[in-house]
Amino acid sequence: METLRSKIIDLLLDREMSVSEICRVLELEPGREREVYSILFSLPKILKRKGLALLMHPPQCLSCGFELSKADAKRCPRCKSQRLTEARFVIK
Numbered sequence: 001m002e003t004l005r006s007k008i009i010d011l012l013l014d015r016e017m018s019v020s021e022i023c024r025v026l027e028l029e030p031g032r033e034r035e036v037y038s039i040l041f042s043l044p045k046i047l048k049r050k051g052l053a054l055l056m057h058p059p060q061c062l063s064c065g066f067e068l069s070k071a072d073a074k075r076c077p078r079c080k081s082q083r084l085t086e087a088r089f090v091i092k
């Protein structure tokens with residue numbers, strides 16, 4: 001049986017997606033976003049062996065434009081706004 005991790009790898013190969021898009025495509029309940037993030041954070045080591053890398057377009061604050069380094073951040077460290085864009089991931 002294909003694991004959730006290998007499904008996520010297949011999805012992200014040369015296609016940029018956010019975690020909520022991954023959940024929608026794989027028909028996961030929104031409550032499983034945490035799980036998807038933890039799988040994503042475990043990918044770089046596995047991908048490195050295949051000569052691939054996980055790239056992230058970081059989330060950005062919609063209020064002040066600050067670019068966040070933490071993929072699953074919930075609020076802006078600069079202005080405390082919770083209006084953030086979602087991080088997007090792609091495997092290259």
Ligand SMILES: [Zn+2]
Nearest residue numbers: 061064076079
């Ligand atoms: Zn901000």
